[in-house]
Amino acid sequence: MTKQTALRIVALFLLAFLVFSAAACGEKEPAESGGEDKEPASFGWSKTLDLAQSDVHRGLAPELTGDPASLKIGVILIGDESEGYTKAHIDGINNAAEKLGIAPGQIIWKSKVPENDDAVAAADQLYAEGCRLIISNSYGYQDYMLEAARKHSDAQYIAMTGDLAAGVAAQGEIENYANAFTDVYQSRFVSGAVAGLKLNELLADGALTKENNPNNFDADGNIKIGYVGAYNYAEVISGFTAVFLGIKSVVPNVTMEVYYTNSWFDFDAEKAAAENLIDRGCVIICQHADSAGAPTAAEIANNAGKTVYSVGYNVSMLSSAEHASLTSATNVWEVYYEFAFATVINGDKLPTNWSGGYDVGAVAITELGASCSPDTASYVKDLESKLKKGELQVFDTSKFTYKGKTLTWAYATDTDGNFVYDANNVISDGYFHESYVQSAPAFNIIIDGIKELN
Secondary structure, three states, X not given: XXXXXXXXXXXXXXXXXXXXOOOOOOOOOOOOOOOOOOOHHHHOOOOOOOHHHOOEEOOOOOOOOOOHHHOOEEEEOOOOOOOHHHHHHHHHHHHHHHHHOOXXXXXXXXXXXXXXXXXXXXXXXXXXXOOOEEEEOOHHHHHHHHHHHHHOOOOXXXXXXXXXXXXXXXXXXXXXXXXXXXXXXXXXXXXXXXXXXXXXXHHHHOOOOOOOOHHHEOOOOOEEEEEEEOOOOHHXXXXXXXXXXXXXXXXXXXXXXXXXXXXXXXXXXXXXXXXXXXXXXXXXXXXXXXXXXXXXXXXXXXXXXXXXXXXXXXXXXXXXXXXXXXXXXXXXXXXXXXXXXXXXXOOOOOXXXXXXXXXXXXXXXXXXXXXXXXXXXXHHHHHHHHHHHOOOOOOEHHHOOEOOEOOOOOOOOOOOOOOOOOOOOOEEOOEEOOOOOOOOOOOOOOOOOEEEOO
16 A cells, blocks of 8 residues: 555545544444434535536447547556456457557566555656556556656546545546446346345355354354455455345345455465454455455365355356355456547547446446356346446435434545545435546445444
């Protein structure tokens, strides 16, 4: 983690303790908790979300009017093709380039770049080599990408998954810096429903009962779910909440335990975290971490006769967990990259923020494993259709509680760059509008039924 990023996270969490309706971590609680405790008007903010204020673009690629040969693209990557998250970005970039007629030689790759000043050097080198669209794929790069963008106003810079662009744009400082993400919380919800259907099957078959499997249930009779998360960022919290709500939409009596590895990619740490959760009785092991460590642990336990299954992220985990893997939530990065490439080729400025979900085909789940319940495919098809049409909202506030109450207000982002949550209430029409004020996930509320272990 970079020093700048660390300071930003500290600042955001300190401010969240004061004004944001979220529990930060473990047993800690905010000074002003939100919900019914204090209304937005007390802080001078509007209580109603003005959807027209969103500057998050959600469209597909524009018709190509420029010359694809005119664009040279630089890419800064946290990993390489051996790591699922980065591979998904590489595939997305290559697929979008092929579709638009961008030759492989027009793309320059910088792999395994540290999240420090090396990223600025890499961006500057890409600019010197003629790249006028420069992309980074990890949250920790965004400060360095911003530094590079300040130097070269004639190039456009994209810090994927970042959250600085809205504040930078509000300050009017520069116009060549953008963030993008997907509504991956939607596919996480669907992957959770897949796990819920498996639990239903286990319950119906008598393979999972409180009498025969006491370690798999808590004192209140809830089935235990485990989650291996990288960091306690909003991106991760939003994700495991979506998975949890997806499972609960099928099997209401579940509880989730979350263990953080404090790394995006650490096979051994992720495997150890999963083993810990399995020992604690978790039946489903989910993840927001980039290696196959957690699915591998689930596969070993499954082969040893334990009732445990896996839900992965980014790529199919069937090669690592043939029996335990149910599916993985994934991003279809090609959708955004095609949009970004076509926009720049046409000579237009990229929107400050972009995000899209099932409505534009930017999220999905991977192939279903053989261990999934028989009715899973048809169930998923119906669920995805409802999400695409907006008939189902993942963060429907009637489906969860926070500190025993229905959540009625929450703030999602800092829109002017001063690290203060100052956007309108993002709960409207009965649900939290994720990725609406900025593309990056903002839901960082630890809802009832979820417990952070570290």
